[in-house]
């Protein structure tokens with residue numbers, strides 16, 4: 117059985133005190149209410165990583181994620197945070213190639229491939245994002261584009277390395293817009309992604325790969341999306357900032 121994951125991407129939100137409260141609330145609710153259907157990954161901004169893990173150390177189904185890491189191993193790169201530093205703060209997962217990083221910070225496939233390598237070399241698990249704009253979808257380019265993003269970012273990995281990778285499909289037109297992909301659109305793309313992974317790593321490996329959906333996931337649409345056979349959880353932005361809403365999304369995973 118492949119892993120089911122609900123990851124909360126806080127993006128650039130929440131000060132320290134707010135973060136502490138949110139994590140504590142999520143931990144308490146997850147402890148009380150959630151069964152073992154899904155792992156929870158909390159991805160706060162970098163400074164929160166220092167204390168966050170201590171708040172859920174005893175909780176076996178909650179993990180810590182970073183939203184990014186440097187594409188260099190160490191050294192004179194002011195403002196960057198390496199995978200090795202993240203590893204030393206007991207980070208478990210790293211989001212790589214979020215569309216906001218690709219778009220606003222001009223991260224290329226090559227940069228992302230380097231980040232994936234460093235993440236894996238340091239024993240961290242990449243959550244590799246892919247997604248198309250509305251314009252690309254309307255032009256019928258979305259299937260090819262997603263395949264290219266996966267090929268360029270991941271297909272240099274060995275089968276053993278690839279087995280550590282989580283994929284997140286996030287159509288850019290659905291991120292933060294309140295417009296979610298329909299269940300059919302999500303399932304169609306997730307199935308295509310799995311087929312593409314199978315073409316490189318074989319059916320069994322593709323079947324084992326966790327593929328998350330991201331883009332306006334909310335408590336009231338999560339259950340339907342997660343019911344799609346190839347949707348293995350969610351990468352949740354806005355709705356991960358409210359503890360009750362986020363935990364209800366976690367609970368929607370059956």
Ligand code: PGA
Nearest residue numbers: 291292331332352353354
């Ligand atoms: P959203 O963001 O849930 O606010 O749409 C998802 C993401 O960008 O990871």
